[in-house]
Amino acid sequence: MSIDVSLLARICEAPGAPGHEKAIRQLILAELDGLADEVSTDNMGNVVALKKGRSSKKKVMAAAHMDEIGFIVTYIDDNGFLRFNPVGGFDPKTLTSQRVLVHGKKDILGVMGCKPIHIMTPEERGKNLKIDDYFVDCGRTKKDIEKIVSVGDFITRWAPLEEMGDCVTVKSLDNRLSVFLLLETLRKMKKSRKKPAYDFYAAFTVQEEVGLRGANVAALEVKPDFGIGLDVTLAVDVPGTPSHQKVTSLGEGAAIKLMDSSVICDYRMIAHMKAVAARNKIKWQPEILGAGGTDTAALQRMVPGGSIAGAVSIPTRHIHQTVETAHKKDIEAGINLLTACVAELDQGKWAL
Template identity: 55%
Template sequence: MSLEKIDLPLLKVISETSGAPGFEKKVRHLLIDTLKDIVDEFYVDNMGNLITIKKSNKPTAKKFMLAAHMDEIGFMVKHIDDNGYIRFQTLGGFDPKTLTSLRVKVHGKKDLLGVMGCKPIHSMSAAERSKVVTNEEYFIDCGLSKEEVEKHVKVGDSITRWQELEMVGDLINGKSLDDRVCVYALVEIMKTLKDKEVPVDVYGVFTVQEEVGLRGAQVAAHGVSPDYGIALDVTVANDIPSLAPQDYVTSMGKGASIKHFDGGTICDRRMVAHLESVSERNEITSQPEVLPFGGTDTANIQRMPKNGSIAGAISIPMRYLHQTTEMAHPTDVVAMIDLVVNAVLEIEKNDWNY
């Protein structure tokens, strides 16, 4: 059972730690505490990206950047009305229908629990009932007066969804598994590489502000300037009722997905071939991914280094992506860790010429 290979308490705390785009401090400090005695070096750049390094013994070693983003989709306080209701700015992409009755935490001087509210259906006109409620029609109810709310919260404070991570059947279920499940995977990758001889300098990079435009990876990839790169992220698992098999992007439980294409990147064919051969040699379950929309840090890892990098991506299939709760299969998480570790160790087995 793949779940036995997963440090569920660590994944739980990574998932449940708040970190909206631009507010990743708590996640960053958690990761520093977790990895400071594992990696050879680490630093935080001016953007807030955490860069951890496992050094090769080769004096002229090339650089291999692995990246997972720390931020989660969230909100920012933009107004507190006379009745204490909070209006917000979204940070990242939301499907408005998933906000109804969503429990959130408002992170001010003190965290306040709140609930997303909107006009109840009983009070809607027939025309209103036929329309999708927009983000602008929602508000947050903390159950407190304006005076009490303002003791703890001000405009500009962050807000995140609140939910505990738990198992639902055989599957991992919780908030912000995009991309915290891959943050967890990258932690485990750096732990696994700790006592191994690596042929490249491995940069385990935990990026910021991915959900609002891949911003952290732009700075990190420019600063590290890797020769090779892999983004670790989640992707759509469409293996649900009412969708035809040809419309699946990936299926859960069939291994980590090796990305070929998304809305921001055509993955380097050399990296795709390397990952496929590593998967086959080591009997690591994997599946192909062609995502017709969206994007990941891969785009900036590929383009921002001075000479570009040979970049690709590995994804964990996920149901209910960017919804109230997200779901992942332990088998796919373990496959990602195994595939990346072996991709690093076997980097010299591939022919990198065009």
């Protein structure tokens, strides 16, 4: 298992709430140096790197979103505590005891607070907490906090990457793991000196967590013939979950998406991915996700006539928490599968 854990850590730990992806975008642009023939950034902040293929008859686009779920400051109370709205999907119970970064005139540390159980009434103890029950405590007075923070500033979660057995755990593997995968695929292409079958557009998209917004724009611009979404997927292989609900399992390989709530993957792309995995002895598992969607839907639809679309997903436990966990072997399998799929697209059977 040889993945660059140090690079993955830097990618995951960089802040980038939807619409405020500057820090992670700068990191991506730095890492792209020398890996592509052309690199461009659009008005929304998407980064698209072109790796020219053996043929320019077709266009291939793989998309990994760079944004992470976060919050926006809505109010500063008389004691300096911050109230906020979520930007992206949150399960409120995951906020308890979390550290955050508030991105004001400078980044400052804060902690998520709520009413302590010691002074809750019996009725309150039996209720699930809501987003409105939480506040951010930065350890500053209203006067001091207002020198740094304003309504409209963004907040992201803070949790550094740690290795845990054969796994890595950190906030925002969703979807920085796929940013890492896409960068490492380009790096692998460069090292092998083997060009992709067709012109390959590696898209690092924005604002996926609030509705695939960046991918819509990027797909409209590139107009790919083939689209490959890259994201994490649920691994619910944990105690208390029936085996038929686990979706995927850690350590069983990269996932080939069959469908989710936003997309039914093209059967031709599914067949191609399976064939590529078999030829290259890459471990994989099928993914059917009952709820949730990815940039794959945008790549499939936001193109005149549609694209032939599929997705490579990385099984991940505890998604949308600060302890998201993935297996190194699955990450490596994802890199190998994407690289081979793009290199061998000219071997696929694409007739309807």
